[in-house]
Amino acid sequence: MEQMSRNLAFQLKKIRQQRSLSLDDVAKATGVSKAQLAQIEKGESNPTVSTIWKIAAGLRISFSSLLQPPTAHFMKFSSKDAPHVDEDEGRYRVYSIIPYDPERGWEFYKIEMEPGAFSRSEAHTEGVEETVTVIQGQAVISAGEMHEQLVEGDTLVFSGHQLHEYKNTSEELTILHLILQYK
Numbered sequence: 001m002e003q004m005s006r007n008l009a010f011q012l013k014k015i016r017q018q019r020s021l022s023l024d025d026v027a028k029a030t031g032v033s034k035a036q037l038a039q040i041e042k043g044e045s046n047p048t049v050s051t052i053w054k055i056a057a058g059l060r061i062s063f064s065s066l067l068q069p070p071t072a073h074f075m076k077f078s079s080k081d082a083p084h085v086d087e088d089e090g091r092y093r094v095y096s097i098i099p100y101d102p103e104r105g106w107e108f109y110k111i112e113m114e115p116g117a118f119s120r121s122e123a124h125t126e127g128v129e130e131t132v133t134v135i136q137g138q139a140v141i142s143a144g145e146m147h148e149q150l151v152e153g154d155t156l157v158f159s160g161h162q163l164h165e166y167k168n169t170s171e172e173l174t175i176l177h178l179i180l181q182y183k
Contacts, residue, residue, distance in 0.1 A: 004046075004067055005040075005043050005045070005046055007067050007069050007070070008043075008047070008052065008066050009040060009041050010069075010070050011065065011066045011067070011068060011070075012026075012037070012040055012055065012066060013041045014070075015059060015061065016041075019059075023037050023038055026055075026058070029058040029059060030054045030055045030057070030058030031054050031058065032047075032055055032058070037055075052066055052067075077097050077098055077108075078097075079097055079110045082096055082097050083095070087119060088117050088118055090114075091113065091114035091116070091117035092111070092112075092113050092114070092117040092118065092119045092166075093112040093113075094109055094110075095109060095111070095112075097109060097110050100180075100182070105182050105183070106180060106182065107179070107180050108178070108179050109177070109179075109180070110175065110176070110177060110178075111166070111175070111176040111177075111178055112173060112174070112175055113139065113166065113167075113168035113173070113174040113175075113176070114173060115168055115170060115171050115172060116167075116169075117167070117168045117174075118165065118166070118168075119165065119167075120164075121160075121163070121164050121165070122163060123160070123161050123162050123163055124160040124161050124180070125161060125182075126161045127182065127183040128159070128161055128180060128181070128182055128183070129157060129158070129159060129180075129181040129183065130157070130158055130160040130164070130178060130180055130181075131155060131156070131157045131179040132150070132155065132156050132157075132158075132166075132177070132178050133153075133154070133155040133176065133177045133178075134150045134151060134152050134154050134155075134174065134175075134176055135152065135175040135176065135177055136152055136173065136174060136175040137152065137168060137170050137173055137174030137175060138150060138151045138152065138169060138170045139166055139167060139168055139169065139170075139176060140165075140166075140167045140169050141158070141166055142164060142165040142167075143158050143159070143160075143162050143163070143164035143165075144163075144164075146158065149169070160180065
């Protein structure tokens, strides 16, 4: 019963927040008092089946959806499994870690650059923004009139709708993380 109360508390609060409803709004829609709804959301009440049905009917959701445990919304990605492409005779490697999803609006890459590696990218469509973070080593990023020397820990954000270049100017492997944001 205790777990059911925690699940109900979580689901009711989540649904109310997703719909931008106040406790008053839910009370009016369900016929359950604001005080009892507040207790349910805090997990301090064990409502009757009848009360849960009133909440479900008033919110126009299934009875069982109010009793479900929170789902873990996570995805794990590994560069070991990621598809990649090479250029500059294999010295510049791009790993697609998190592919583009229209709901997210961005994609995430890991780039490995051997010493002296160079890559030139054509302009992306208007509204594309690149966020580059140096994880290891150093790189020079050029876009338009901008030429920035980045070292480990630096992050650069720039408009990707122009010709741009990445170059490893160090004598060691450089690793970058790149987010392409589509606006």
